[in-house]
Every structure is written in C-alpha cells, then in structure tokens.
Amino acid sequence: MTRKLKKGGYTAILSVIVIAAVIILNMIVGRLPEKVRQWDMSSSQIYTLGGTTSDLLKALDKDVTIYVVGDPANVDKRITSFVKRYGDLSGHIKVETVDSVLHPEQVKKLNATDSTLLVSCEATNKTQSIPFNDIIKMDESSYYYYGQAKETEFDGEGQLTGAISHVTSDVSKTIYVTEGHGEAEFGKTVTDMLGKSNLTVTSINLLKDGKIPEDCELLLINAPASDLANDEKTMVSDYLDKGGHVLIFAGYSEKERPNLTSVISAYGLNLENGMAADTKNFYQNNPYYIFPTIESGSEVTNGVDTKSAALVLQSGALTQIQNLPEGISVTPFMQTSDGGMLVTPDAQKKGTYILGAVSEKKLDTGSARLTVFSTPSLIDESLNTSFTNLSNLTLFMNAVTSNFEDVANVSIPSKSLEVTYNTVTHGGMWGILFILVIPAAALCCGLMIWLKRRRL
Incomplete structure (x- = not known):
C-alpha cells in the first residue's frame, strides 16, 4: 500500500467519523428541551414561562393536546418554539402539528380553523381555539396610517395558560x-x-x-x-x-x-x-x-x-x-x-x-x-x-x-414587542461624564499617541 493511499484512507475514515459525530450530535440536540436548544434572548423575555404557568403545569392531572394548525412554512417560528416549551414542562402536554394544506380533512375532523392553536382535553371533552393573531398582536392603526404592519404584543403565555386552565377545569x-x-x-x-x-x-x-x-x-x-x-x-x-x-x-x-x-x-x-x-x-x-x-x-x-x-x-x-x-x-x-x-x-x-x-x-x-x-x-x-x-x-x-x-389567578398580561431604548432621564454628572469627559479623554489620548509615533 502506497503512502498516498494510506493517507487517503486515513482521511476518508476521519471524514466518516466526523460526519457520524455530527449526525449523532444533531440527534442528541434534537431531543433536548426547547428551552435548552433555544435561549430566550428576547428583550421582553417572550419565551420565558412564569411561576403561574409552572404551578399550573405541575398540578396538571389531565392530558392536554395542543394542535398547531396551519401551513408549517407560514407559521411564525416564535409560536412553534413557544408552544414546545409547554411540552417540555409537563408530561401531560402533547404538541402536534397539523398541516392545513396537506391534511385539510384532519383540520375538519378536529373542528379547527387555519392559523390557530387548538387546545384539547379528552377527559373533559373541552377545546379552545387561539388564533395566531391573538398571540402576536398588531397595531392596526399603524397599517392604516402608514401602510406598515407593526407588532405590539406577544400574548402567548396568557392565551395558552388560560386555555389549558379552561379545558382542564369544570369550574x-x-x-x-x-x-x-x-x-x-x-x-x-x-x-x-x-x-x-x-x-x-x-x-x-x-x-x-x-x-x-x-x-x-x-x-x-x-x-x-x-x-x-x-x-x-x-x-x-x-x-x-x-x-x-x-x-x-x-x-x-x-x-x-x-x-x-x-x-x-x-x-x-x-x-x-x-x-x-x-x-x-x-x-x-x-x-x-x-x-x-x-x-x-x-x-x-x-x-x-x-x-x-x-x-x-x-x-x-x-x-x-x-x-x-x-x-x-x-x-x-x-x-x-x-x-x-x-x-x-x-x-x-x-x-x-x-x-x-x-x-x-x-x-x-x-x-x-x-x-x-x-x-x-x-x-x-x-x-x-x-x-x-x-x-x-x-x-x-x-x-x-x-x-x-376553586378559582386561581391564571391571568397573565401580554408582553410588549415594542423596541425599547435606554434613556437617561436626569443626566446630571453622569451626562457630563459620558457626553463630554470620556470622549474628550479618548480624543486627547489618541492625539498624544499619534504625536508620539510621528516623532519616532
């Protein structure tokens, strides 16, 4: 066996090992909970579930199925990612995707509508539908006046936690x-x-x-x-x-x-x-x-x-x-x-x-x-x-x-999607420091370094 053939064989084997490792790693990551795979980096923490939801899911003793009904290509990824976090927190929660384009007969069988979350509990025979528009809310006046759709609120936790409470309770x-x-x-x-x-x-x-x-x-x-x-x-x-x-x-x-x-x-x-x-x-x-x-x-x-x-x-x-x-x-x-x-x-x-x-x-x-x-x-x-x-x-x-x-407060306010800016309401000495002193010090320091190097 020539040296070139040996080297090529080692390279091929190493490539196979790397590809297998990547495949196995993807399989492992795919089975991790959604909260581990995707960190909540949003400014208003829209994916973070609060204590009210955690307490409700821990006490859950009935099976609930959440159907994501819609064209998977058009469903907002924020909604699908958010819903999966409920399944991660409770073994009684099952999340299923219903493709309204490929399987309209299943949508009809569930008595669901397109672009909704359908929350269903077989034990109580109760269901509740949540339109996607009630989760990601838009400013209608912005579209009317400026012709641009503007997102204002994310009400995923409030809508979904309330729906789970509704379908699992007879009260x-x-x-x-x-x-x-x-x-x-x-x-x-x-x-x-x-x-x-x-x-x-x-x-x-x-x-x-x-x-x-x-x-x-x-x-x-x-x-x-x-x-x-x-x-x-x-x-x-x-x-x-x-x-x-x-x-x-x-x-x-x-x-x-x-x-x-x-x-x-x-x-x-x-x-x-x-x-x-x-x-x-x-x-x-x-x-x-x-x-x-x-x-x-x-x-x-x-x-x-x-x-x-x-x-x-x-x-x-x-x-x-x-x-x-x-x-x-x-x-x-x-x-x-x-x-x-x-x-x-x-x-x-x-x-x-x-x-x-x-x-x-x-x-x-x-x-x-x-x-x-x-x-x-x-x-x-x-x-x-x-x-x-x-x-x-x-x-x-x-x-x-x-x-x-026999009634618990499961009402959770929606979270703002508005862009927030840091403002200094009363600058005082801090305003002078950041607006004048620090920029002036940086400018002087740069000028001194430039003069020193020029002399060299």
Whole structure:
C-alpha cells in the first residue's frame, strides 16, 4: 500500500467519523428541551414561562393536546418554539402539528380553523381555539396610517395558560357588575384577563331586577358616579350579611354618596370626602399620582414582586374605623406612605391613608367579604397599556379570584414587542461624564499617541 493511499484512507475514515459525530450530535440536540436548544434572548423575555404557568403545569392531572394548525412554512417560528416549551414542562402536554394544506380533512375532523392553536382535553371533552393573531398582536392603526404592519404584543403565555386552565377545569364563575350609576366600563385588557381565569362578566341593574341573583358569588361595583338608591343599599347590605362577597372601586367623587359610604362603613372603613396625595412616593412631580405601599400577608398581594410597583391616579382615600363593629376584621393591602395627605377644598390633612383593603365579617355559617379600592384608575386601560410593568392588574385579579375557593389567578398580561431604548432621564454628572469627559479623554489620548509615533 502506497503512502498516498494510506493517507487517503486515513482521511476518508476521519471524514466518516466526523460526519457520524455530527449526525449523532444533531440527534442528541434534537431531543433536548426547547428551552435548552433555544435561549430566550428576547428583550421582553417572550419565551420565558412564569411561576403561574409552572404551578399550573405541575398540578396538571389531565392530558392536554395542543394542535398547531396551519401551513408549517407560514407559521411564525416564535409560536412553534413557544408552544414546545409547554411540552417540555409537563408530561401531560402533547404538541402536534397539523398541516392545513396537506391534511385539510384532519383540520375538519378536529373542528379547527387555519392559523390557530387548538387546545384539547379528552377527559373533559373541552377545546379552545387561539388564533395566531391573538398571540402576536398588531397595531392596526399603524397599517392604516402608514401602510406598515407593526407588532405590539406577544400574548402567548396568557392565551395558552388560560386555555389549558379552561379545558382542564369544570369550574366556571359569573361576576355580576352593577350598572345604572354611571359606572366605568372594563377595558379590553381587564375583560381578557377575567376570561383567562374562566370568569364571565354579566351586567345587572339592581333596581330593574329587584334583587341580587342567587348564584351571585361576587358583586362588583366599578366607580359609580352617582349614589346607590335606598333599595339598592338594602340589597347589597343584606347580600353581604348573608355571606356574600362584594368588590367596590369607590373612587373620588365631588358628589356625596351616603348610601355607598354607609355600606363601606358598616364593614369598618370610612370613605373620606377628599382626594389622596403622597408627598414621598409619587410620579413625575405629581403627588396625586401615587406609588402605593404594598402590604404583604394578604391574598390580594400574593405573587406581587416587592421590586415591582403599582400606580394609582387621583385616588380617593380610606381610613379604618377605630372601634370596629363586632365580628369585623380589616386588612389593608395598599396604602400611602407616611407622607400621605387627604386634600379637600378647605384643608389638607397629613397621615397614612388606605388605598385598598379587605374587610371580613364572621357569621354563624361562613363569612362575608368586602374588598374596597379607593381608585378605579388601578385598572384603567390607558394606564396599564402605557406602563406594562406595573402590578396593578395582578392586584386586581388577585382581589377578584380570592373571593372564590376553586378559582386561581391564571391571568397573565401580554408582553410588549415594542423596541425599547435606554434613556437617561436626569443626566446630571453622569451626562457630563459620558457626553463630554470620556470622549474628550479618548480624543486627547489618541492625539498624544499619534504625536508620539510621528516623532519616532
């Protein structure tokens, strides 16, 4: 055997070994979980699943199949990658791709539609369809005005976790929301979040209906502009005293609302006739834009990161009655700092004021529960879409779901796809350092080196 032939043989064998190693490595990598194969390098961490999803999947005891229905060539890779992470976290989750172009009969058999995720649970015989457009949301006005489609939000976790909870649970609750007093309407974000937790919102006019329905497990009064009628006050008070649950966004009003105030004061809280301000924790030099102090130890604050912030605007103020009625206990979960103030047309009174509290009354059988927020701006649509990192909506959903023993808060806000830029709001000495000193030092240093080399 010639030397050239030997060398060629070694090269061929080495090539075969390298190719085999690459094939084996690809097979191993292909079987690794999606979170290992693809790191979440997105600015808003769209692929990272939070604690709510992890807890739901760990407790899952029913098999769920997620069908990715569409033309595989056109399905956004972010969606397919994201869905696979659910399968990695739970053995009860199975992910299947249904090619709507090659297998339209399978799409029809599943009663699915193109470009959707179909979440199905055979044990409950329930399904829920999620259009891709509900996961990657677009700014329609941008296309209308500028002719360019602009992505705004990624709602994969919120939609998919809510769908899994829906198809695996037999629990469905109805929240009755009063009308007839100029109440504020829920925004789309709040409505979607309630739906993700299997909560249906139904409007009720107490005067017209004449009573609170027997199946009412939570009555919600959202920022009434006018007072309750005497009959309505009696209905709400009787409902509470029979073990009912009521959630009120009282808000500040220039009009007197003695009946609403009476309902609240019967459960140990005074709705003060004035507006809350905070001289220590406020936003943009406006003491009426308050960063409240979030108190731990309440169901309403569960899962709220101590580093995150809530923001309330132009809030009313609550105080606790010194001598609580018998059987009543009050737990504030949101307050001003000790720099709080109650501002009225005639005076300003310093103190710490309650912005949210839960009041419970022990009964012979069970207990009544009244939750009061002093401001409806907590769930304001424009506020929460402008500041997506606030804990406002988490507090709201916790306040709602804590009224039900068998409902968990699985409502997860969507994540922004907007490009964010680092800005220095107050430059000061740092601005001078980075804009003037460092560039000038670099220029001088370069000039000195250039002069030194030129002399050489």
